Amino acid sequence: MAADVAEKSIKSAQNSGLAGRLAREITGDVLFDAFSRGRYATDASFYQIMPLGVVVPRSMDEALRALAIARDEGLKVTPRGGGTSQCGQTVNDGLVIDVSKHLNRILSLDIENRTCVVEPGIVLDDLNRQLKKHGLWFPVDVSTASRATIGGMAGNNSCGGRSLRYGTMRDNTLSMEAALADGALARFGDVPRDLSDVKASATTLALFRDMLDLGAREADEIADRFPKVQRRVGGYNLDALTPRNAPNNMAHLLVGSEGTLAFTTKVELKLWPVIRNKALGVCHFGSFYEAMDAAQHLVKLKPIAVELVDRTMIALGRDIAMFRPIIGAAIRDDPDAVLVVEFAEEDQATNLQRLKQLTELMGDLGFGWTNDKRKWGGVVEITEPALQSGIADFRAAGLNVMMSMKQEGKPVSFVEDCAVPLPHLADYTARLNEVFAKHGTSGTMYAHASEGCLHVRPVLNLKLEKDVKAMRAIAEEAFAMVREYKGSHSGEHGDGIVRSEFHAAMFGERLVADFMEVKRRFDPENVLNPGKIVDAPRMDDRALFRYRPDYRITELKTRLDWSAWPGAGGGFQGAVEMCNNNGACRKLEGGVMCPSYRATRNEKDVTRGRANTLRLAISGQLGPDALSSDEMMETLKLCVSCKACRHECPTGVDMAKMKIEVLAARVASRGLTLRDRLVGYLPRYAGIASRFAPLANLRNRSALLRKLFERFAGISARRALPAFRSDVFAPPTEAVGPVDGCEVVLFADTFNRIYERENLDAALRVLVAGGYRVHLPKPVSGTRPLCCGRTFLSAGLVDEAKAELDRLVASFAPFAARGVPIIGLEPSCLLTLRDELLSLRKDDDAKAVSAHALTFEEFLIREAEAGRLQLPLGAVGEKALVHGHCHQKSFGAFKPVEQVLRLVPGLKVETIESSCCGMAGAFGYGADTYDASLEMAELSLLPAVRRADQATLVVADGTSCRHQIHDGSARDALHVARVLAMSLDRAKANPTTSSHKDIPNG
Structure with missing residues (x-):
């Protein structure tokens, strides 16, 4: 034990140096701290290997400097992009160099010749967004396009769903520039076999000569042993070196090569x-076998893709809110x-034909x-672009959809990428299911039927030794079948740790020796990402597992x-472990998730990074009391509890709930800190503050008080707090509206009641004008107004939040029991x-209130x-620019906002494609989060508001959203209730131009 402590102490000192x-x-x-x-x-x-440290370079020169230092210190180096590798390619115990944050530019673009040169850290979707305006795209459309980097795709020889038409990453890579392990820079591209006219150093020329000689020497062996399927991405691409491929690229x-041969600096x-133009045919089959057998015939019509979605994926998708309507259609x-x-031919008439x-x-x-059932089936034709996009999104989310199973066993990737010739696909999958059953499990299958490359995952619990043994046996039997069918055991996602050890059986000992020769010639000191492709550990070495x-x-x-989540250690553990690291939260556009990552591009500030930190903390891997540590608070500091992950993460990671x-x-x-007390207990003291509003608001008018609040309460001096008012909303003592009108309850929340009573006044007017009888129930207990407990939850005061909700349920439950809707204005x-x-409550009263909210x-x-x-309703203007509250989007409650505004005559409704506004309750007021708050707002919201002319109505339902818009653009945003109240006033003033709307137009 003493020796272990001494060794750790020495290692720590070395790491520090x-x-x-x-x-x-x-x-x-x-980043050398344990959390990072x-x-x-x-x-x-399913692997986990703790790196020695992490570097996030600001330039390629810095990346190469880090590589040089690592080489000088005798360390391994692993380049990393989006970190979405499914075979363990981007984990190692040396130095990780993350190129995704800064090394992500398009360096040159040749529109006429349709080429570009990029840095390795550029994300595929970001690249294609920039290319789209020129009518171009890079078509290796991997399902992780929203976070996969070009460098990582090159490292894996990625393929994507449309490789039937466009080929693999290799087919679309013209040249690369890279640093060798010794630091020498070289350009890799087409060369003649005699290397004439190749401008390179003597060292690089000698390297090229040796590689071409190897290719010539082993040409027959390569031709004999390399699988004859397009989806062959295993081992090193020695076939690129043979005379038959001259000139050789x-x-x-x-x-x-998975980062094992060189450190990529540029990719052409x-x-x-x-x-x-596109047209989709969704071919239905009552038998999985028949579907697989049909694939070889369907490709004869020259589609650009034929993608499989199996019964399991359909069923799981129906349980995911964002995909349910797509599957239904x-x-x-x-x-x-x-x-x-x-x-996807250029002429849509051809596609329809x-x-x-x-x-x-x-x-x-x-x-x-x-x-x-055996021959049941047919085609559902899809020509509507929005539905086509929805289907593409669903298929692209296949991995995460499969991983959304709320059980300890999950579909595990290890025979994930096997590719077999299409005539054998039906028999292969049938036999594979027999193998799964033999070992006591079943599997999921989806993806690239057009290429005979299905993403196949047996359901296993890798915390159990018996399931690890089953995994090993399944791998050996599956790979033997693949070899029998002359297929490839690596068809898209590469080798990594999972498949590298099986190369001898696939390629033969002679070619594996050639792989070793290539590795030694490029990287004699074994610096670059060792343990991948050659010299690999056993794939079932549990010392390398996440569990x-x-x-x-x-x-x-x-x-x-x-309780809805699995986990031997309890549901919270199961919820945390639902994160499979696939990185959907790293997307940079579309949806809301993850606003803090979009602002900072730090792994710490993305849902995946937080979930990983929580898993490590609750499993004791970050030391005692890690869950409540300062480092954990730093990890969660920029989480704005937007709940986007709850809706947009296909595995349902709910970081807002975990943060509570x-x-x-x-x-x-x-x-509690003073700031937590001020935020959390707001509903308790708001009534008193409103009675002394001028005094309570003095802080906003005093520079000294602003500085004191920042110093002692952590509230930014640069931000004005919402102003208390003395004329707070006072609910009527009796129900208002027609006696015979349909009953509703209006929930007067703390924020609108104290700060913006105009919204409640407006909502009351609209509801009464609509013929409803509106109740504003008094508290059953106490005199303090009702509250949902939101501020208490944001401070971690769960008992106090429950006490508020108990009072609210007691007051609202009698109405809910009668089926009366409970209507609220503040989304959160x-x-x-x-x-x-x-x-917090599972009783019938709570369920009834929830169901009627x-x-x-x-x-x-x-x-x-x-x-x-x-x-x-009467006309109030020509255009409304609308920002959706994050919680509205998370719960599918934003579309009604657009629909209601379209009830107003002549009003054109335009939605801002925005993530979180950045204010997020008290987040934007924090001295330590103020800058991040504005960065989030500046991503899309504030620029869109500033571009709008003054006649345009700016609409936002969230209290914090309206304050952020005001602070960042000097524009006042309105709640929908106020827009409708204005419309009522215009109709009353001009009765001849008013209209009664009973359905949403548009």
């Missing part, structure tokens, strides 16, 4: 014209599998909408209900009743669609 040297010589982030290293210890595989040897890509009845066939031929072909193959044999969860008393648990643990361990408050309330707009649209809403 190395970190210091790196920090002195580069300006980028140097832990966030880089995993990728999307040396970059193709680096493609698929071949570009293609964007797809302008595209999937008929209960198929065992569907094949999504995509046509192919779609017709597809329906005819399915008939020729004997499929019809019959009672014969090692000694993995244990420390006891944690949770405050919220986590962590804050509660922190309060129990460390107590009203939706607390649909979310956190049920995490509706946002103002949800209620109005429900009534309008039922023909019950009659509002005399």
Whole structure:
């Protein structure tokens, strides 16, 4: 034990010295603390290897300097992009160099010749967004396009769903520039076999000569042993070196090398014209075998993709809110599998003709909408672009959809990428299912049927030794079958740790010796990402697993209900472990998730990074009391609890809810800060503050008080706090509106009641004008107004929040029992009743209140669609620019906002494609979060508001959203209720131009 302690002490001192040297010589982030290293210890595989440290260079020169220092110190180096590798390519115990944050530029673009040169850290979707305006795109469309970097895609020789038309990464890489292990820079591209006219150093020329000689020497062996399928990405691409491929592109040897041969600095890509027209045929099959057998026939119609979605993926997708309507529109009845066939010729008439031929072909193959399950099937034609995009998003999320199973066993990637010739696909998958059953499990299958490369995952619990043994046996038997069919055991995601050890059986000992020769010639000191492709460990070495044999969860008393999640250590553990590291939260555009990452680009500030930190903390890997530590608070500091991950993460990681648990643990361990008290207890003292409003608002008018608040309470001096007012909203003592009107309850939340009573006044007027009888119930207990407890939850004061919700439920439950809708104006408050309330109470009263809780707009649209809403509305302007509250988007409650505004005559509604506004309750007022708050707002919201002319109405339902818009643009945003009240006034003033709207227009 003493020796272990001494060794750790020496290693710590060495690490400290190395970190210091790196920090002195580069300006980028140097991360050697346990929390940061832990966030880089995993990728999307089931492995976990703690790195020595992490460098996030600001320039390529800094990246190469870090490489030189590592070489000088005798360290391994692993380059990393999005960290989404599924085979363990981007984990190692040396130095990780993250190129994704800064090294992400397009360096040159040749539109005429359709080429570009990029840095390795550029994300595929970001690249294509920039290319789109030129009518071009890079078509290796991997499902992780929103976070996969070009460098990582080159390292894996990625393929994407449309490789049938466009080929693999190798087919679209023209050249690469890279640093060799010794630091020498070289350009890899087309070379003649005699290397004449190649401008390179003598060292590089000698390297090229040796590689070409190897290719010539082993040409026959390569031709004999390399699988003859397009989806062959295993081993090194020695076939790029043979005389038959002259002139030889040396970059193709680096493609698929997984960072083991050189450190990429630039990649030259071949570009293609964007797809302008598409038509999809969703081919339904009652039998999975028949679907697989049909694939070889469907490709004869020359689609650009044929993608499999199996029964399991369909069922899981129906349980995910964002995909439910897509499946409802595209999937008929209960198929065992569907094949999504995509046509994308330039002329849409050609695509429609192919779609017709597809329906005819399915008939020729004997499929019809019959009672014969074996031959049951047909084609659902999809020509509407929005639905086509939705189907593409669903298929792209296949991995995460499969991983959304709420059980300890998950679909595991290790025979994930096997590719076999299409005529054998049906037999291969049938036999594979027999192998799974033999070992006591079943599997999921989806993806690239057009290429005979299905993403196949047996369901296993790798915390159990028996399941690890089953994994090993399944791998050996599956790979033997693949070899029998002359296929490839690596068809898209590369080798990594999972498949590298099986190369001898696949390629033969002679070619594996050639792989070793290539590695030694490029990297004689074994510096670059060792253990991948050659010299690999056993794939089932549990010492390398995320869940090692000694993995244990420390006891944690949770405050919220986590029973919906699995986990031997309790539901909270299961919820945390739902994160599979696939990185959907790293997307930079579209949706809301993850606003803090979009602002900082730090792994620490993304949902995945936080979930990893929580998992390491609760399992004791970050030391004692890690859950309530300062480092954990730093990890969660920029989480704005937007709840976007709850909706947009396909595995349902709910970081906002997890943060409440962590804050509660922190309060129990460390107590409350002054800022937490001021924020959390706002509902308790707001009434008193309003009586002394001028005094309570003095802080905003005094520079000295602003500075004191910043120093002692952590509230930024640069931000004015919402002003208290003395004329707070006082609910009427009796219900208002027609005696015979339909009853509703209006929830007067703390924020609108204290700060912006105009919204409640407006909502009351609109509801009464619509013919409703409006109740504003008094508290059953106490005299303090009702509150949802939102501010208490944000401070980790769960007991106090529950006390507020108990009072609210007691007051609202009698109405809910009668079916009376409970309507709220502030999204974060009203939706607390649909979310956190049920995490604190499971009784019938709480369920009833939750079930009847509706946002103002949800209620109005429900009534309008039922023909019950009659509002005399007048024109208020030509255009409304709308920002959606994050919680509205998370709960699918934003579309009604747009629909309600379209009830106003002549009003054009334009939605700002925005993430979180950045204010997020008290977040934007923090001295330590003020800058991040504005960075989030500046991503899209504030620029859009500033571009709007003064006649345009700016609309935002969230209190914090309106304050952020005001502070950042000097524009006043309105709640929808006020827009409708204005419309009522205009109709009253001009009765001849008013209109009664009972359904949403547009």
